[in-house]
Amino acid sequence: MANQTIARALEIPGATVHWYDKPDMRKQRKMGHITLVGPSVGVLEARLKSMLKEEGYENPSEVAPRVGIVMGSDSDLSVMKDAAKILNMFGVSNEVRIVSAHRTPELMYTYASSTRERGIQVIIAGAGGAVHLPGMVAALTPFPVIGVPVRASTLDGIDSLLSIVQMPRGVPVATVAVNNATNAGLLAVRILGVGDADLWTRMNQYQEDTRDFVLLKADKLRKDSWEAYLNR
Structure with a gap:
């Protein structure tokens, strides 16, 4: 458990792990601590919230998801997790669901039609092959x-990419590169940041950090x- 916590902490920008290397573990014994640094309190809060959420200390049901991540099959999860x-x-509440356009159309x-009342403002839809999910969801909300076009076993995901970008006029779907759920x-975050000054600041800092790197x-x-x- 400690190793998993350390590994997750090291994925957070500005996090430093201080392990005391004590010979044995006991209940309530302090074995180390994690230091978080960042350019602002808002960024630090977002990074801390992300780490606590990964550890399971935060109940995701307490916060309404702002972004819905859906996919047609659990085989897409290895891509969509990004x-x-x-x-x-970035501290954006989200939910991850399997919603198949073909097998579970209802x-x-x-x-898709209940997004507004549940607080969802953006949907990220991943699909491979026939890739109907993003377009059908866009038609319903x-x-x-x-x-996100997911690479399938044939055609290297190009079929998925072309299926999404060729949506008919009137039903727009933004599209990223094959398997690039990170950019999604x-x-x-950028879409939400238009009306969220704190998110805008965090995204601006992210870009500066990327440039500096x-x-x-x-x-x-x-x-x-x-x-x-x-x-x-």
Whole structure:
């Protein structure tokens, strides 16, 4: 359990784990602590909330989901989890559901048409193969839908991508690259950030952190030879 907590903490930007390396564990014995640093209180709160949610200390039913993540099969979960990770990192409440356009059309209809009363403002829909789910959901709700084409066993996901981008006029579905649920999560945060100053600030900081990370790598490559850089 401790190893899992440490691993999850290390995935949070600005988190440092301090492990005391005590010889044995006992109930209520402090074995270490985690330090979080960030550019603002809002960012720190979001990162802490994300970590606590992963640990199960937060009851997700207490907060209405702002983003719904749906997929046609559990086989898509290995891709769609990346969207949930991004949303958790930004402190955006979300839910993950299996909703098949072909096998459970009634459930899909109920889910998509009930988004407003449940507080959902953006839907991320992943699908492969026939990929009807994103388009059908978009036809049933006025809220923005982001489609994630999932790579299937044939055609390398290109069929899924083309199916989503060729939606008829009047039923828009935003689309990301094949298997790129990370960008779907980021796009959902940007959409919500239009009316949420705190989210806008966090996204702005995320972009600055990404830029700084690239500049750091560029500086290392400039100072070292490319051989040394690759062998690090």
